[in-house]
Amino acid sequence: MGLSFVAGPVRVRTPATSANLGPGFDALGLALALYDDVTARVTAGGCHVDVTGEGAGELPTDERHLVVRAMHATFDALGGRPAGLAVSCVNRIPQARGLGSSSAAIVAGVQLARALVVDGGERMDDAGVLQIAARLEGHPDNVAPCLLGGFTIAWTGPGDEGARAVTLAPAGDVRPTVFVPEERGLTAVARAALPATVPHADAALTAGRAALLVHALTVEPALLLPATEDRLHQGYRAAGMPGTAALVVALRDAGVAAVISGAGPTVLALTPVPPDFAPGIGWAAQTLPVDVTGARIEGAILGHAERDPVAAGRKS
Known part of the structure; x- marks a missing residue:
């Protein structure tokens, strides 16, 4: 059965992240309260990306843009792509500085694609979001805090298990x-x-x-x-x-x-x-304060693991 797409635009806010934190190489990460805002809607055809802020005039404005590439990969996993996309990026996370700009773009793309599909949340659960984002990024240490917020410990399981993560609350007086x-x-x-x-x-x-x-x-x-x-x-x-x-x-x-x-x-x-x-x-x-919510879609938190803290992250 083909996919049905929502009629209006959806918007995601993704935080900057810092990975490693010194000794936690490729495992530990922290979400920071500096955000990119990305809006997307399905169109009758073609693909156009508008970029404001960081990366404006440098990043691709077509299907080569990382957000669109992540959206396409997610649509493929969900069962099919829409005819076209219009994407608008308001970027505040510095590019290529070690603050997770690529992870923010990937998480935004995965979450937008899932939100644009009428039953996207049922077709791809929170654990699946983390896994596809980590696969696209190559490792989970940045995508995990971007998706889940807070302080995260991420790892890749054996075989087909894929990326997994838990998130912990930093002490209240930690202000990076x-x-x-x-x-x-x-x-x-x-x-x-x-x-x-x-x-x-x-x-x-x-x-x-x-x-x-x-x-x-x-x-x-x-x-x-x-x-x-x-x-x-x-x-x-x-x-x-x-x-x-x-x-x-x-x-x-x-x-x-x-x-x-x-x-x-x-x-x-x-x-x-x-x-x-x-x-x-x-x-x-x-x-910057520590971001404790992770990726957010129009005021509703997606990509958290309240339903299954073992599989995809939030420790209860």
């Missing part, structure tokens, strides 16, 4: 600060800097710090400085982003729990930054 540079970075380049193996002692220390980070971020933020120590990936990426590496060191020397945000080059501080701290020229600092 991001230092966003003018220059951009590429995840592929950052990943290429990583070695195939690391010393066992470094892996063991990082695993212990990742475990401590879960406690520090949710219960005891006073432990965030030692909990964010990492020897698995940040040191290997330092040569490719010396300004980022230097800022992380300067902040940590000042007692701030600072890490590279995702693959960089943005720096994330998880504890308060001294008011007299000067990051230097070329950095834009912004303190």
Whole structure:
């Protein structure tokens, strides 16, 4: 049986995210209260994307746009594509800075496609949304917090199990600060800097710090400085982003729990930054609340796991 589509437009708001958080490489993520708003409607034919804000004049305005690609993949999984699409993006998440702009676009596309199908929620449950978003992104560490909000732990199960995640509430006084540079970075380049193996002692220390980070971020933020120590990936990426590496060191020397945000080059501080701290020229600092709702469709939360917290995320 073919798909039926809703008549009017639907809108999704997706938060920025920061992955890794130091020692939680490819597993831990945090949703931040900085948002892209994307609206889509089904048309009689063709595909057009309007982009305002970040990426305007640079991103594709046709079916090559990442939101549309995610929508098409989701429509295919649901059973068929509409004749055409009109998409409008109001982007506030900086592009290629380590704040999850691609994950926000993918989650927006998956959620929009599901919302545009009359029975989309029945055809694809919340666990399916996470799995298709993680498949499109390549790993779940950014799409999980974007979808679910809060602090997430994500992993990929064996065989066909796919991506899974749980979300936890950070301590109330955690207010991250991001230092966003003018220059951009590429995840592929950052990943290429990583070695195939690391010393066992470094892996063991990082695993212990990742475990401590879960406690520090949710219960005891006073432990965030030692909990964010990492020897698995940040040191290997330092040569490719010396300004980022230097800022992380300067902040940590000042007692701030600072890490590279995702693959960089943005720096994330998880504890308060001294008011007299000067990051230097070329950095834009912004303190952001933790987003606790994740992707939202026109005031209704989608992509959460209230019905099945084990399969797709929310811990009850």
